[in-house]
Amino acid sequence: MLGAYLPILLLVIVAVLFGLVSIVLSSLIGQKKPSPVKLAPYESGCTPVGTARERFSIKFYLIAMLFILFDIEAVFLYPWAILYKKLGVFGLVEMGTFIVILFVGYIYVWKKGALEWE
């Protein structure tokens, strides 16, 4: 019975090994010529301005949370779309209810001003 989990185990081992091996190898055979610019944290090619340990505005979190929430909606829409014909009217009604509930949330968030940056 446990045999069914073997591929997963193999995958885990391979993933861990790959990560370890590349880090170890690169540190072993890679050349090291450090300079201040090289040692600075990588920020998409821009020159770093100040420390990264800054407090973010709460608005970022708000947006992030809302994004996840509505993203999940999309996640649920996919399987439904695939089985759309098989589920028929029942699926339509269920999904409609689901979307209406989220829509209520959307209006609430909107009117509360959570989507406004300023």
Added chain:
Amino acid sequence: MFDNVWLIPLFPFIGFLINGLLGKKIKNETVIGGIGALAVLCSFLVSCKTILALLSLPGEERVANVKVFTWITSGSFNADIAFLIDPLSCVMIMIVTGVGFLIHVYSIGYMHGEEGFYRFFSYLNLFMFSMLLLVLGNNLLLMFVGWEGVGLCSYLLIGYYFHKKSAGDAGKKAFVMNRVGDFGFLLGTFTLYWYMGQAHNVWTIKFTDLAANSHLLPTGGIVTAITLCFFLGATGKSAQIPLYTWLPDAMEGPTPVSALIHAATMVTAGVYMIGRMNYLFIRSPETLMVVAVVGGCTALFAATIGTAQNDIKRVLAYSTVSQLGYMFLAMGTGAFAAGIFHLMTHAFFKACLFLGSGAVIHSMHHALHHVHSHDDAQDMRNMGGLRSKMPLTFLTFLLATIAIAGIPGFSGFFSKDEILWQAFSNPHHGDLNYLLWGMGALAAGLTAFYMFRLVFMTFFGECRITPKAKDHLHESPMVIVIPLIVLAALSVVGGYIGLPKVIGELFGGIPNYFEHYLEPVFKYSEEYMAQHAAHAAEHSATLEWGLMGLSVLVALVGITIAFTMYVKNTELPKRFVATFPALHRAVYNKWYIDELYDYLFVNPCKALGRFLWKGFDVVVVDGVVNGVANVVMAFSGVFRYMQSGYIYNYAWSMAFGVVVILGYYVFK
């Protein structure tokens, strides 16, 4: 034929509702007091009708269950709002409503002009309701409701003068001590219910059913456990050793309350309860012995304390504790009828004494108030010579005192002597009987002493307050005096319905009516005794006469000593105190029992609470958990950012609980 019995508790309840809800608006004292007294009078009249109806039945049919409605049913468990009418409950309702009515009338005069007059009467009516429920209820649960109800009213009425800290404290003390007793009561109920159900499939808490099935009960064993639990309940409510200390403190309440609740009715509930379940108690020789010994000790112990108190109400309070001890002595010797008989006569004379002392205090208070003196109106050292100022009060008080002292011809003599004789001759306790009799007789002597000491200090000799105040002393109004006269008359003649056998035979075979009347209630015990116990040794009438004479002699000696010490040679008490300072201090301070209890129970309880809060929560839990958490933190600094402070304590305790529970079940 007893269809309207439910009216008996209902009237006081209506009175309570009217005065409690509308009393503040009515304002008129006559109306409020009238409603209160009228409600009780109506109950009294219905009670009279009930007892007459009962007497018209032949002896064996004198028991009836009057169901009003189904209260709780659940599977095997059933409790109705139902009343039990039998000779015992009829005696009780007659005492409660009769004496209660007189005290209500008295209160109209006594409480005149007090703040919260309506509050007083509504509480008093609520008390009557609860008390009647207690004595009439036909199951343990309904009795318990009344039991708690009277405790509550007692608490409210002791704390009636709530602006005095001592009154509030006394109320609390009474309530908490009573709860200790209640615990015993509930426990007894549970065990009895469980045992009868488990062992005999009789799931009931109904008195009539329990009595009818009493033959199923074994002797001793579980019955001892059950009866001891019930007896614990009785010691709380009826102020017996070890739970008696609340009663003297309860004197903080108004005097009518002391008379009604703390002398005539509520405190006798424990005696009534034992009488009600006599068939249980008779089956446990051990419990009977405990009851008898506790009763005898309380009778003697409280009497000694009574000899050294100076507060007139406190003397009476200790006297009440002592007399209740007598009743328990009777119950413990299987002389249930004698105990109930003493309960009745005691209700008469002690109510009379309390009300008389109330009249004295009232008068003293007025007199002292007039001259702006701050002397204590209840301290007997301030009294004296009141005989001429309050002749009627004096006369009634004296009659009641003679009754309690056990002088032949008065009610107290008959009931007390019956108890002493039973203590001596009962078949239960063997040689212990002599000790029980000795304690009772000695207590009788002390009773005579301290009661006459009280009379002499209060009514005889020179008046010890300022002459100016003396002129303001006066007899009380009729509304106060009339109840005194009625109660005094009852104290004198109340004993003749229960003449001891030897005396009855002397007067041409007059039977002991009271004992005969109660026979149906105690028939199950009688049957048990006929089957099981060894028969009492035959004692000659001469011995009974002799013991009777001895106890009278002891009482007379007590009176004589009191007379010598407090009338003839008033220097004697001081010399006595000077000679035995330690003894006097110990007696005066009530043998330091309150201090002992504080030391033994109150302080440790408080300390335990403090420990669990401060010690356990803060030191142990936090300490252990912090320690563990510190170890964890050393491993992972990252954790620090996420932890808010204390939540991990809680989380750890939860995890700990889970591990312990799982570990136990997995590895057991």
Added chain:
Amino acid sequence: MDMITIPAVNMTPILPEIFLSVLAMALLLINVFIPSGQKSYLGYISFVGVVAAGVLVGAGWGAPVESFSGSVVQDNFATFFKIIFLLSAGLAILISDQYMEREGCNHGELYPLILFTVVGMMLMAAGTDLMTIFLGLEVMSVALYVLAGFNRANLKSNEAGLKYFLLGSFSTGFLLYGMALTYGATGTTRIAKIAAIVGQMTVPSANIMLVAGMLLMLTGFAFKVAAAPFHMWTPDVYEGAPTPMTAFMSAGPKAAGFAALLRIFLVALPTLQVEWSQLLWVLAVLTMTVGNITALRQDNIKRMLAYSSIAHAGYALVGFAAGNGTGAAGILFYMLSYTFMNIGAFAVIILIGKKGEANGTVMDFAGLGFKQPALAVAMSVFLFSLAGIPPTAGFIGKFYLFSSAVQKGYIWLAVIGVLNSAASVYYYLRVMVYMYMKEPTEDFEWTRITPPIALSLLISVAGTLIPGIVPSVILQFAEQAVKLI
């Protein structure tokens, strides 16, 4: 193309839940469209909604109706509990308005959240599948976390919300793991099927996975009902949460926890009764004792009632440990009475309190008996009931619970219970002593009693006294409710 067969779905069993959810969402929308001064209307609407839901629930009394292929049921057991939840929600709504206005909270979202909580609790009581029960529990809990931290301006409230959330999630983990293990051991999450499968096992108690699952589920619910040693969150959360929400939390969710516990343990795992009875015996003793002893020395009244609520959970556990019909009916009765007496007591606390949760100690009750006699009488009724003194519902409830233990032969459990309730009199009575036997502080302005709070007090007093005087009326329903499980 073959269609997926959709099982027949009967919506009637969850009609009240649907109704309340729709109402809650509607209120959320209304909330954002009305000015901040008029949020009280939302309270009125939600109260009416709760009453209407009560009618819908009440109509379901009678024969059980299953739906969603047996994962939800409408039976008398669920109905009884749903009524308790609705009562607690209704009373909480009534006492919220005045408090929230005083504390200056924007309380528009409060009412939808309460309604969502109720929906979650209803699903817990009606669920006959571990998954349904878990979903109900989560809906309830998430809304509760927010309610506990609702007063954003108050640091203590924030702390309460966060603590409740973190510890709640922690306990949920145990619960879910327990459900997973149970599923692992039996292969189903449907309660009736679990019962059948466990019933066929020769020695179910030897199945470690099943026993562990059972214990972990018990742990999870023990947290929700605040049973020791999973009670540590209670005092902090109850003290910090807005008072009306404390009242609500201590009544509704506690009852919901017991509803789920009773259903899972009495229906699915009766064959393991020896095991869980044993454990519950210990938990009951621990819970009663810790709650009562610690309450003895509390001056803050909310904290005191928090410990008292732990103790009351312990009393209910006594009936659960007995695990018989009387015990189960006793829990139902007790939860109903506790809702009335506890919310009533909290209503009085709200009236005594001042802005910023000031005046929250026992001492602040000084002289209430003279200044506000009616209020003091009401408080006395609640305290007497909490202490278990007749003729109140609390007494009958306790009597019932303890006698169930006695019937089962757990004499010592009943003894410890009675001892505990004797000890508890001390701290309840202390409040009364302050009310009736102490002088009121001079500079005290008494809060005006608004009609909603007066109504809630009236309902609570009636609900405390009537079952105490004529308990058979309620007990009859409670007994019918537990007959089915």
